[in-house]
Amino acid sequence: MMNSLQRVQPPVFQVEKVVIPEAKSFILNNGVPVFIIEAGTEDIMRVEFLFRAGQIKEYLPLLASTCNMMLSEGSQNYSAEELNRSLDYFGIFLNQTSEKDCAGIVLFFLNKHIEKVLELGREILFRPVFPEQELNSLMKKRLRWYMVNREKVQNLATDQFFESVCGKNHPYGYQILEKDFENITPSLLSDFHSKYYTPENMAVVISGKIHKKTAELLNSYFGNINSKKINNETSKNLIKGEKLKKIHINKTGTVQNAIRIGSATINKRHPDYPGLKILDSILGGYFGSRLMKNIREEKGYTYGISSSLSSLDLTGCKVISTEVGQKNCKKAIDEIYKEIKLLQNVPVKKEEMEVVRNYMTGEMVRMFDGPFALAESFRSVWEFGLDNTYYYRLAEKIKTIDPDEIIKLARAYYNIDDLYEITVGSE
Amino acid sequence: MINYKRFSLENGLRVLVHEDKSTPLVAMNILYDVGSRDEDPANTGLAHLFEHLMFGGSVNVPDYDTPLQLVGGENNAFTNNDITNYYLTIPSENIETGFWLESDRMLELDFSLKNLDIQRNVVIEEFNQRYLNQPYGDAILKLRPLAYKVHPYRWPTIGMDIDHIENTDLDHIRSFFFSHYAPNNAILALTGNIGYDQAFKLSQKWFGPIEKRTIPSRNLPVEPEQKEERILTVERDVPSTALYKVWHIGSRKNKDFYTLDLITDLLAGGESGRLHTKLVRGKKLFSEINAYLTADIDPGLLIVQGKLMKGVDIQDADESVNEVINGLLTENKIQDEMEKVKNKFESSTVFSNTSIMNKAANLSFCELLGDPGLINKEVDAYRNVSHAMVTESIERYFNPVNCSTINYISTRKEK
Numbered sequence: 001m002m003n004s005l006q007r008v009q010p011p012v013f014q015v016e017k018v019v020i021p022e023a024k025s026f027i028l029n030n031g032v033p034v035f036i037i038e039a040g041t042e043d044i045m046r047v048e049f050l051f052r053a054g055q056i057k058e059y060l061p062l063l064a065s066t067c068n069m070m071l072s073e074g075s076q077n078y079s080a081e082e083l084n085r086s087l088d089y090f091g092i093f094l095n096q097t098s099e100k101d102c103a104g105i106v107l108f109f110l111n112k113h114i115e116k117v118l119e120l121g122r123e124i125l126f127r128p129v130f131p132e133q134e135l136n137s138l139m140k141k142r143l144r145w146y147m148v149n150r151e152k153v154q155n156l157a158t159d160q161f162f163e164s165v166c167g168k169n170h171p172y173g174y175q176i177l178e179k180d181f182e183n184i185t186p187s188l189l190s191d192f193h194s195k196y197y198t199p200e201n202m203a204v205v206i207s208g209k210i211h212k213k214t215a216e217l218l219n220s221y222f223g224n225i226n227s228k229k230i231n232n233e234t235s236k237n238l239i240k241g242e243k244l245k246k247i248h249i250n251k252t253g254t255v256q257n258a259i260r261i262g263s264a265t266i267n268k269r270h271p272d273y274p275g276l277k278i279l280d281s282i283l284g285g286y287f288g289s290r291l292m293k294n295i296r297e298e299k300g301y302t303y304g305i306s307s308s309l310s311s312l313d314l315t316g317c318k319v320i321s322t323e324v325g326q327k328n329c330k331k332a333i334d335e336i337y338k339e340i341k342l343l344q345n346v347p348v349k350k351e352e353m354e355v356v357r358n359y360m361t362g363e364m365v366r367m368f369d370g371p372f373a374l375a376e377s378f379r380s381v382w383e384f385g386l387d388n389t390y391y392y393r394l395a396e397k398i399k400t401i402d403p404d405e406i407i408k409l410a411r412a413y414y415n416i417d418d419l420y421e422i423t424v425g426s427e
Numbered sequence: 428m429i430n431y432k433r434f435s436l437e438n439g440l441r442v443l444v445h446e447d448k449s450t451p452l453v454a455m456n457i458l459y460d461v462g463s464r465d466e467d468p469a470n471t472g473l474a475h476l477f478e479h480l481m482f483g484g485s486v487n488v489p490d491y492d493t494p495l496q497l498v499g500g501e502n503n504a505f506t507n508n509d510i511t512n513y514y515l516t517i518p519s520e521n522i523e524t525g526f527w528l529e530s531d532r533m534l535e536l537d538f539s540l541k542n543l544d545i546q547r548n549v550v551i552e553e554f555n556q557r558y559l560n561q562p563y564g565d566a567i568l569k570l571r572p573l574a575y576k577v578h579p580y581r582w583p584t585i586g587m588d589i590d591h592i593e594n595t596d597l598d599h600i601r602s603f604f605f606s607h608y609a610p611n612n613a614i615l616a617l618t619g620n621i622g623y624d625q626a627f628k629l630s631q632k633w634f635g636p637i638e639k640r641t642i643p644s645r646n647l648p649v650e651p652e653q654k655e656e657r658i659l660t661v662e663r664d665v666p667s668t669a670l671y672k673v674w675h676i677g678s679r680k681n682k683d684f685y686t687l688d689l690i691t692d693l694l695a696g697g698e699s700g701r702l703h704t705k706l707v708r709g710k711k712l713f714s715e716i717n718a719y720l721t722a723d724i725d726p727g728l729l730i731v732q733g734k735l736m737k738g739v740d741i742q743d744a745d746e747s748v749n750e751v752i753n754g755l756l757t758e759n760k761i762q763d764e765m766e767k768v769k770n771k772f773e774s775s776t777v778f779s780n781t782s783i784m785n786k787a788a789n790l791s792f793c794e795l796l797g798d799p800g801l802i803n804k805e806v807d808a809y810r811n812v813s814h815a816m817v818t819e820s821i822e823r824y825f826n827p828v829n830c831s832t833i834n835y836i837s838t839r840k841e842k
Binding site: 005007008010011013014015016019039040041042044072080081084085087088089090091092093108109110137140141144145147148150151152153253254255256286287288296297298299300301302303323324325354355356358359361362363365366369370371372 | 447449450451452486487488492493494496497498499500501516517518520521523524526527530531534544545546547548549550551552553555556559560561562563632633636664665666667696697698699704707708711714715734736737763766767768770771773774775777778780781782
């Protein structure tokens with residue numbers, strides 16, 4: 001045969017360089033910081049308005065998320081229906097986001113509609129009227145959604161996990177109850193809105209093929225908004241985990257158990273975080289991770305298992321999540337602890353280090369590819385008062401971390417006695 | 428406008444290339460023209476199980492994932508009624524590794540019993556996680572056999588019966604591979620930071636030597652026209668009653684496809700859709716409601732599904748859905764709404780095509796439908812829908828005898 005293509009040996013490859021574009025910034029007349037990231041080939045933009053108005057600020061369960069959802073339920077100049085129709089008519093996509101620390105809106109649009117977007121954005125963010133009728137019907141709907149969600153073992157497990165780790169009275173931790181849906185009133189929403197949806201609490205992140213009048217238009221729509229100067233009592237609740245480390249929630253009629261194992265940990269501001277991120281990847285952060293290989297690809301106990309780190313303003317969390325067949329639940333948990341202990345005691349081999357290094361470098365290339373990914377990556381460090389130096393440190397750590405450091409980190413941050421173990425399902 | 432070039436190898440592999448220098452990555456999409464419709468009714472779920480086996484190593488490469496991760500790549504796959512689609516993104520310097528891995532698993536899989544046994548379990552857990560352990564998860568399992576009596580769309584991709592997965596063996600697997608996985612039954616799309624010349628050279632090098640295989644011709648039973656309304660009532664311990672209604676429509680290639688797509692957008696395209704404004708906001712009959720097309724290659728379905736608010740009678744909910752649909756027949760205010768959904772379609776197409784991954788998948792699928800250029804024609808096709816076409820389609824398809832309904836009744840007593 002003429003054809004003797006060599007198929008066993010892989011083609012040569014190189015480890016690519018991560019290029020991190022810098023955002024340009026400027027300040028609106030009223031002091032609001034704006035960050036601009038030029039990227040992409042199409043005439044489209046993404047604008048995110050971000051406020052420190054997440055769950056952490058609420059003094060009643062559901063207040064922050066309801067306030068955010070009600071922003072588009074009617075404003076001084078538009079009814080809810082008019083707002084929705086207008087957004088759809090101009091092909092604008094609106095995402096309302098309410099998280100543990102921040103809340104806000106993201107708008108995706110064709111550049112030619114920028115003025116309409118800013119006009120509607122201002123209505124939504126600064127002129128909502130919180131009509132009672134819309135509120136009542138939203139809360140009834142939310143109660144139905146909630147009841148469906150509480151049927152799912154994975155939701156019950158995640159909710160219990162945050163309660164256990166952050167404490168049952170902390171806004172990061174408390175679980176929503178049916179009666180909470182009755183407590184929200186228009187005046188509570190107005191009050192929350194006027195305290196936290198203010199220029200002092202706000203930042204704007206813009207990415208895409210930037211319209212040349214962006215800065216000027218943004219200033220004319222948002223630069224003259226001033227807040228009513230309300231003093232915000234900032235109570236920084238400390239995170240305090242619950243005492244009970246192991247909880248099983250019985251849910252009859254289920255065929256799989258949800259498992260969550262993890263604890264509070266450091267967040268992005270801590271110098272060890274990039275290293276911990278690499279350790280987390282080795283354990284359960286990608287398809288080739290130890291947990292995936294062992295529990296899915298060798299034993300077939302589950303469709304998927306992962307570990308992840310999340311960074312919050314007041315803490316970080318690490319959690320291993322999976323759903324497994326009932327009969328394998330105990331075995332899966334044992335294997336999870338076994339994998340953690342291995343990382344604490346046996347140095348990771350050179351070959352595996354190389355795979356995780358290169359995979360993570362590839363992930364970093366993806367994190368900075370295109371206007372949407374860039375904006376999200378920017379935002380996720382900006383929230384913590386950090387900048388791209390965080391990513392440079394991560395890229396450097398990916399290159400240089402050695403097996404000894406992995407062992408040190410596994411011992412320092414994965415103390416098995418500190419981990420909470422939540423299971424939900426039939427006995 | 429998405430520019431692309433197309434070529435075919437001698438073995439029948441079709442290749443599409445779209446260069447986009449603004450990204451450091453390349454997306455590689457391989458579509459195999461095989462889905463759950465190609466399965467033997469006695470051995471369903473095989474196409475999807477096969478997708479899992481494709482990651483278990485091939486004839487020269489014992490492990491698919493590790494070498495890909497080693498060069499910074501990321502991949503996944505999905506199976507549906509019509510196709511099995513594999514995709515990866517990889518930094519452009521290392522794209523040859525993608526060719527190496529994908530061509531080897533097209534050449535021949537490593538048919539190992541150990542891998543089969545494990546992936547069988549993984550798929551059973553996937554079945555449990557998606558369908559059995561979720562409220563309303565079994566609705567779709569009930570819906571297909573209600574709407575289809577003959578055509579293989581009557582079973583879901585995961586399989587008609589999980590026993591089929593339990594009982595399948597290596598012989599089945601091997602014969603499935605050689606009758607469906609072949610260069611002449613696949614479409615390769617490359618998008619991103621790769622030029623035509625490089626794409627051509629690498630395709631020739633890695634896929635060129637794979638021999639053409641004999642693909643059995645597809646001879647699927649045609650679903651007979653539905654002649655009477657079908658209603659199935661199931662009772663479940665769930666928080667809310669739910670309503671599922673489906674109507675038979677034509678193929679993805681049928682001329683009415685864009686009209687029907689536009690109808691589902693008038694009904695449920697975002698917060699301003701009619702079902703939402705009239706039945707969720709207005710009459711408060713539903714907590715959520717949606718309408719969409721299955722977009723299958725053989726004649727598919729238009730689906731409306733919603734969850735009822737507490738205390739709402741399912742007959743009232745059902746009638747009100749029909750009323751909203753029939754309301755589209757009257758001219759009143761409809762032109763503005765048509766313009767609105769057309770604008771939204773255009774903008775969502777632009778957004779979807781900012782991703783090289785989406786572009787690669789869309790190009791492959793358009794090629795399968797017979798014309799990769801379709802990727803640039805869809806907005807116009809959608810824009811050309813008139814109210815007369817909407818009226819005609821509503822009269823043709825939304826006929827009670829063409830409809831199947833599941834009344835998914837909550838048996839839960841609420842305090």
